[in-house]
Amino acid sequence: MNQILEKSIFEYSRDGRGAEAQHPPALRGAVASASKEALGAVPAALRRQSKPMLPEASELDVVRHFTRLSQLNFSIDTNFYPLGSCTMKYNPKACNQYAMLPEFLSRHPLAPDTQGQGFLSCMFELQEMLKEVTGMKAVSLNPMAGAHGEFAGVAMIRAYHRARGDLARNEIIVPEAAHGTNPATATMCGCIVREIPVDAEGDVDIEALKKAVGPNTAGIMLTNPSTLGVFERKIEEVARIVHGAGGLLYYDGANLNAILGKVRPGDMGFDVIHMNLHKTFSTPHGGGGPGAGAVGVSARLEPFLPVPVVGREGEGYRWLTENDRPQSIGRLSAFMGNAGVLLRAYIYMRMLGREGMSRVGEFATLNANYVMARLRAAGFDLAYPNRRASHEFIITMKRQAKELNVTAMDIAKRLLDYGFHAPTTYFPLLVPECLLIEPTETESRETLDGFIDAMVAILGEASSDATKLKAAPYTMPVRRLDDVRAAKQLELTWKPVDSAA
Amino acid sequence: MPFIPHTEADVREMLATIGAKSIEELFDEIPQNLRVQGLAGIPEGLSEMEIGRLMSERARQDGRPLSFLGAGAYEHHIPSAVWAITTRGEYYSAYTPYQAEASQGTLQLIHEYQTMISSLTGMEVSNASLYDGGSAVAEAALMAVRAHRKSKSLRVLVPSTVNPNYRRVAVSTAGNQGLRFETVPYQRETGCIDFAALAAFAGQDIAAMVIQQPNFFGQLEDVDALTDWAHEQGMLVIAAVNPTSLALLKPPGEWGTKGADICVGEGQPLGVPLSSGGPYFGFMTTRMEYVRSMPGRIVGRTVDLEGRHGYTLTLQAREQHIRRGKATSNICTNQGLLMTAATIYMSLIGPAGLAQVAETSMARTHQLVTALGRQRGVRQAFTGPRFHESVLLLDRPAEAVLRELESQGILGGVDLSGDYPELGSAILVCATETKTDGDIERYANALGTALQAVRAA
Numbered sequence: 001m002n003q004i005l006e007k008s009i010f011e012y013s014r015d016g017r018g019a020e021a022q023h024p025p026a027l028r029g030a031v032a033s034a035s036k037e038a039l040g041a042v043p044a045a046l047r048r049q050s051k052p053m054l055p056e057a058s059e060l061d062v063v064r065h066f067t068r069l070s071q072l073n074f075s076i077d078t079n080f081y082p083l084g085s086c087t088m089k090y091n092p093k094a095c096n097q098y099a100m101l102p103e104f105l106s107r108h109p110l111a112p113d114t115q116g117q118g119f120l121s122c123m124f125e126l127q128e129m130l131k132e133v134t135g136m137k138a139v140s141l142n143p144m145a146g147a148h149g150e151f152a153g154v155a156m157i158r159a160y161h162r163a164r165g166d167l168a169r170n171e172i173i174v175p176e177a178a179h180g181t182n183p184a185t186a187t188m189c190g191c192i193v194r195e196i197p198v199d200a201e202g203d204v205d206i207e208a209l210k211k212a213v214g215p216n217t218a219g220i221m222l223t224n225p226s227t228l229g230v231f232e233r234k235i236e237e238v239a240r241i242v243h244g245a246g247g248l249l250y251y252d253g254a255n256l257n258a259i260l261g262k263v264r265p266g267d268m269g270f271d272v273i274h275m276n277l278h279k280t281f282s283t284p285h286g287g288g289g290p291g292a293g294a295v296g297v298s299a300r301l302e303p304f305l306p307v308p309v310v311g312r313e314g315e316g317y318r319w320l321t322e323n324d325r326p327q328s329i330g331r332l333s334a335f336m337g338n339a340g341v342l343l344r345a346y347i348y349m350r351m352l353g354r355e356g357m358s359r360v361g362e363f364a365t366l367n368a369n370y371v372m373a374r375l376r377a378a379g380f381d382l383a384y385p386n387r388r389a390s391h392e393f394i395i396t397m398k399r400q401a402k403e404l405n406v407t408a409m410d411i412a413k414r415l416l417d418y419g420f421h422a423p424t425t426y427f428p429l430l431v432p433e434c435l436l437i438e439p440t441e442t443e444s445r446e447t448l449d450g451f452i453d454a455m456v457a458i459l460g461e462a463s464s465d466a467t468k469l470k471a472a473p474y475t476m477p478v479r480r481l482d483d484v485r486a487a488k489q490l491e492l493t494w495k496p497v498d499s500a501a
Numbered sequence: 502m503p504f505i506p507h508t509e510a511d512v513r514e515m516l517a518t519i520g521a522k523s524i525e526e527l528f529d530e531i532p533q534n535l536r537v538q539g540l541a542g543i544p545e546g547l548s549e550m551e552i553g554r555l556m557s558e559r560a561r562q563d564g565r566p567l568s569f570l571g572a573g574a575y576e577h578h579i580p581s582a583v584w585a586i587t588t589r590g591e592y593y594s595a596y597t598p599y600q601a602e603a604s605q606g607t608l609q610l611i612h613e614y615q616t617m618i619s620s621l622t623g624m625e626v627s628n629a630s631l632y633d634g635g636s637a638v639a640e641a642a643l644m645a646v647r648a649h650r651k652s653k654s655l656r657v658l659v660p661s662t663v664n665p666n667y668r669r670v671a672v673s674t675a676g677n678q679g680l681r682f683e684t685v686p687y688q689r690e691t692g693c694i695d696f697a698a699l700a701a702f703a704g705q706d707i708a709a710m711v712i713q714q715p716n717f718f719g720q721l722e723d724v725d726a727l728t729d730w731a732h733e734q735g736m737l738v739i740a741a742v743n744p745t746s747l748a749l750l751k752p753p754g755e756w757g758t759k760g761a762d763i764c765v766g767e768g769q770p771l772g773v774p775l776s777s778g779g780p781y782f783g784f785m786t787t788r789m790e791y792v793r794s795m796p797g798r799i800v801g802r803t804v805d806l807e808g809r810h811g812y813t814l815t816l817q818a819r820e821q822h823i824r825r826g827k828a829t830s831n832i833c834t835n836q837g838l839l840m841t842a843a844t845i846y847m848s849l850i851g852p853a854g855l856a857q858v859a860e861t862s863m864a865r866t867h868q869l870v871t872a873l874g875r876q877r878g879v880r881q882a883f884t885g886p887r888f889h890e891s892v893l894l895l896d897r898p899a900e901a902v903l904r905e906l907e908s909q910g911i912l913g914g915v916d917l918s919g920d921y922p923e924l925g926s927a928i929l930v931c932a933t934e935t936k937t938d939g940d941i942e943r944y945a946n947a948l949g950t951a952l953q954a955v956r957a958a
Contacts, residue, residue, distance in 0.1 A: 077590025335778025353546025
């Protein structure tokens with residue numbers, strides 16, 4: 001049974017209606033005459049003539065509409081969400097509540113440091129804790145997402161080589177399994193991308209790496225555990241080869257959750273890393289952000305960190321800026337990045353503490369290996385059957401696609417009917433018909449068993465009634481959508497005539 | 502164990518299923534010499550009660566001074582419903598809506614947002630958000646260079662009336678791809694772009710020009726003339742605007758004869774708290790002809806198997822997860838939740854409410870500037886129309902005066918001496934609809950006292 005769809009907010013709109021409790025009070029007295037003077041000074045040519053199409057609706061209609069829309073979503077709070085490489089763990093409510101204390105919310109970004117010692121002390125301690133768990137020398141909290149952190153990282157690598165007069169180094173090596181943001185970032189930094197293959201067991205192809213490095217190598221971007229869900233075992237050799245050729249090592253922290261408290265990028269030889277605080281440190285994904293992509297560096301890259309950075313002087317804290325860090329790659333945001341997200345990560349880290357932090361990697365890995373073992377036993381094919389799962393693993397539906405004409409996409413869509421969000425599909429690109437499954441440590445065994453049961457049931461349907469899977473899902477607000485039409489007949493805004501349709 | 506639900510029996514049985522003796526064994530592929538021994542630098546964990554106490558103490562330290570700061574982040578009333586709904590788990594804890602069937606709420610909301618922000622800016626299409634106002638200017642510059650059909654130039658004009666931090670972000674973001682940002686001075690009388698200085702760029706091959714309205718000083722630029730001039734020179738026009746102001750001011754889509762080509766801005770004024778600088782969101786709208794050059798997520802409406810309307814991410818071939826090294830940008834996660842808050846804010850405040858917010862802010866700033874201007878040693882830097890900010894010149898060093906004000910619990914303005922030393926002692930002040938007659942009077946009296954104290958020192 002399909003749920004009832006919610007009409008557009010514009011269909012609630014009536015001329016002259018509004019949520020008037022939200023309007024500022026009518027202007028009286030001094031401010032009214034000030035208004036006349038101020039408005040009177042604006043020439044007609046600079047003024048708006050037409051009314052913008054914003055809803056004119058009552059407060060209740062607006063509340064009801066957006067509450068109903070929310071109910072059409074899957075979310076961590078409502079559904080198991082084993083989206084590989086995204087670390088959809090529980091977002092503790094305390095992190096939200098205490099990051100939204102009125103003093104934090106009302107603090108202006110340009111308020112002096114003396115009016116923000118509470119906030120700055122949290123940011124300083126967050127920098128210190130992130131250094132500790134990653135083994136890096138210094139941290140900057142500015143980047144506002146993982147890809148933004150990648151940008152900062154590669155920009156620092158470029159700045160480092162330039163500062164040494166090593167101007168030819170403009171190539172970034174990326175394993176073919178990397179996230180799309182890696183090559184896109186290298187391009188944004190004005191670099192050339194060189195992709196190298198991985199071997200049959202999912203490790204970097206060392207011979208290919210040796211051939212790829214040279215006097216033009218700026219660095220290599222690696223995710224470890226990799227996007228294939230396995231730990232890169234030859235990491236020390238990779239580090240030796242790249243460093244030996246004069247390049248630097250960039251750690252994509254997308255999968256940091258797998259190794260939290262077990263092994264640190266700094267100890268593996270990485271020079272620069274970004275962390276997705278919205279993955280490992282449990283800040284919310286928000287339906288597409290905000291994230292936070294703090295960067296950590298080794299000593300030689302510290303001068304290049306994006307500003308501002310929090311420094312401690314005596315008992316107090318202050319922002320260090322371009323004046324303190326003349327070699328900085330500069331500013332990445334108008335102010336200091338996603339402060340509210342950083343507060344949530346701080347609260348999460350303080351709640352977990354030393355022991356809780358070490359358990360994250362352990363239980364994320366336990367859950368992944370458990371689901372992997374049971375799915376393998378149930379007849380699913382693993383992409384890397386000889387390897388341990390990290391915090392995630394890949395199954396491939398290549399065999400079923402050939403024998404039963406059932407694809408990874410069909411499985412993913414059918415899972416929605418069973419109340420589970422789909423795993424990541426068709427990524428990494430080099431494993432055909434793949435599902436990348438990441439359960440996270442916050443899920444109970446019962447939830448994992450429920451997911452496994454659903455997967456087994458769907459595999460059964462694949463054999464008995466493949467056509468049923470092809471048309472899934474059946475119970476969502478909509479059935480499968482026509483993506484081709486969406487891209488060809490662009491309907492990117494709502495038009496009044498639509499309501500008649 | 503905080504946030505980990507496993508019992509000892511669970512662990513035992515799960516390990517048996519895996520065929521491992523211990524959790525430790527699951528890490529046997531990691532070289533032993535790399536393993537970390539404890540995290541000595543991390544403090545002991547805290548219960549929710551303890552962290553609540555700690556955070557409340559930290560927050561209290563920061564207090565809530567009376568603030569007249571603006572310069573790109575503005576204090577506005579935020580309806581209670583905005584964050585009550587935005588923090589519902591179904592929005593707060595959902596991922597980017599790749600699985601459309603399980604994300605219709607977020608997708609329809611983005612589509613409604615695209616509709617509202619396109620209309621507010623007078624443009625045809627919008628994306629689903631960028632990081633913030635500064636990064637949006639940087640992305641717009643990259644997009645203009647990419648989208649320009651006749652010029653291969655990497656030069657972009659960014660007048661000195663554009664927020665200095667936006668200019669910094671543009672350089673650090675787009676400089677690596679060879680973009681060159683060139684400034685245009687402002688006229689000392691009006692605080693607006695100096696037309697005479699623009700003449701030096703006439704006839705040159707330049708990809709785009711950024712016009713901020715209201716500009717960084719709060720002054721209103723002659724956007725029609727500037728847009729037409731830039732178009733005559735073959736440049737694309739990037740408008741950087743304050744969304745609140747658009748309830749009163751001409752939308753970029755109507756600037757000059759043809760309208761601006763790309764419009765960006767800081768979305769914070771639309772229901773997003775100041776929060777020390779973020780998370781905010783950048784908005785970007787453009788003409789339909791440039792939609793394929795736009796970075797970021799875009800939602801389109803389509804139909805499902807049964808012919809019913811539904812929403813999905815579209816034009817994904819522009820994006821990094823498909824196009825990798827050839828994508829329009831590396832942007833992936835953006836600022837979805839803030840765009841959600843802004844959509845609910847715009848729905849509640851409506852066109853009339855937004856106009857009242859804009860009008861009241863303008864009036865309060867006018868009142869403030871008049872009241873402060875009555876103090877000895879204070880005068881306005883510029884003449885001409887403005888929105889809700891203004892530059893005041895002081896006869897004593899701004900830094901010392903602001904410090905005096907701070908000791909009276911007032912954040913009196915942003916010191917401009919670093920970015921605009923030629924102005925001398927200058928502060929940028931702002932008042933919005935949140936300020937009362939009493940607040941303004943309090944500031945005016947405090948400024949008199951502060952100036953006196955600095956003179957005496």
